[in-house]
Amino acid sequence: MKSGWVLLAVVILLAALAGLAVGQVDIGPAMLWHGALTGEGPGALTLRLIRAPRVVTGLGAGAALGMAGAICQMLFRNPLAAPDVMGFTAGAGLAVVAAIALGLGLPLPPVAAAGGLATAGLVAALSWSPRHDTPPLTLILVGLGIGFTAGALGSFAMTRLPQAEAAEAQRWLTGSLAARDWGQAAQVWGISAVLGLVAAVQMRALAVLELGEAMAAGLGLRAGRARWALVATAVLLAATGVAVAGPLPFVALMAGPLGARVTGARSPLAQMLAAGATGAAIVVLADLAARAALPGIQLPAGVTTGLLGAPYLLWLLARGMARGAL
């Protein structure tokens, strides 16, 4: 469906433009337009320093989370197997809060990545059983448990922070795009682009894995290694998004199925790209809604993705129940 891709592109463009036009300071469209063209006046300053980096960071973070979600969902063949449901983003978030609390002064992307990878390793190790293959639902349950524990440890770390920093950490843990700068925008786009390429190369292996373990082995694929590489890429992508935007809830969960439905994408690569585009659209729209919903109040974007995502998760469950799949 070509029209689906066009629709997605139009939505992203409109969302980005609206994200540039709406903000805490009320500046008329004429002045913004003037500022954008000439690079002078208050409009130009607001755009360059505040709104543009925010929108660009949001697009990058959403794309990274969306692609991460789609990879996991395709690999485990379960729409619930998203990095945010399985606790990976919670682990990345906990690592960042811990780094702030301990005052390590480390750059956040590697910290988030380490936290996410450690969590994924822990989930895999704890759901492993010598007797039988790990069903994806066990991974999901164990991941949920790890997510709960990470949340509790995060609150524990928070009690050790001074009040101002604790409030900041709380805001960060909700998932927010407030006060992003161009450095963060470049960071999320640069790392996501590299990881996206790596993932694109792996999509062939994913397509073979979908045929089943035996078939994959017959085609000369080392299934175990390919699986691990795919999970690692997905976790790194998710951590890249988390490092700049916080653990935005449910973006990775929603983006994959929604993107596939809108674009009608079939091949793994197309599904991943659709999920990335959808994730970008979701995050920018959620941020826009969070900022514009109530005059004078800037809610963090995580509040809106939580409000959107939770009913979606409930709908998924209700549908799974009707089909008897869960």
Place this chain on the structure above:
Amino acid sequence: MSGSLRFVGVVALLALAMGLSLGVGVRDVPVAAWWPALVAYDPTDPNHITLITIRLPRLCAGLIAGGALGVAGTVMQALTRNPLADPGLLGVNAGAAFAIVLGAVLLGAQGAGAIAFLSFPGAALAAAAVFALGGGLRGDAGPVRLTLAGAAVNALLLSLVSAIVLIQRESLDILRFWVAGSLSEATRRPLGEMAMAAGLGGALALFLAPAIEALSLGAALSRGLGTRPGRVQAGALVVITLCTGAAVAVAGPIAFLGLMVPPLARAIAGHRLRAELAVSAALGATILLLADTAGRLVLAPAEVRAGIMTAVIGGPVFIALARRVRPGAPA
């Protein structure tokens, strides 16, 4: 070990936890001072003041909340035949806390007793929603479905709470007071009323226990035994609402207690729901009091909230239980 000896052990453990909760803290109150403080209260003796105005309300709050959550968790797990059911994980705590915060923000009455009673409708709505969406009332809820439904309801309510707090800065204090999951504000909570509510819930649970056991044999078989599944489920939801609402009103949302206690109680009491309920209440109170006492000590003089302590212990317990669950099979 014989059955009665185990029950004695449970009671002894509870007594030990109560003793530690009274005696240990930033200021240790010697046992010798306890009886005089009760019978001949001396308002100039710091030991007496600590014991009567701080430790005793805290002990009561721990007994009420811990016992109530133990009962609520046991009833939930028996009703859904799901080892991962817990008032905190299934969003019932969050529903009660959200109702209180919303009421406090809208009505503007902070810390007043009337606000605390909003926890009951909140808990009832959340419990009904999670059970309906998770398929809990059909008794065939897969653990994954029910747990995820709870996680979704939790996430939804948390987003709403953080939206309220960010919209109205003043409500942050309300939030801190009501949504902290701690026994430290016990003196300002309606302990007497909530003890009655929890007691009522516990009594109803004991009354319903045989019917719930019959129900766990399957709806058709239980009808043959003369049970009306709809009524029993409604009654069990009332128990869950009363117990969880009371616990949240005195201690805020405390997760994982209702998850950890029932398997321990089953190990001690065997598969007899009435005995299990009694042991659950005692063990719930014991664990909560121990968690609270430990929270006072680990970072002294700062306090770690009891809710955080139970969550840090409870997360690994959840994972251990989840590993044993065979997903897909009705638990």
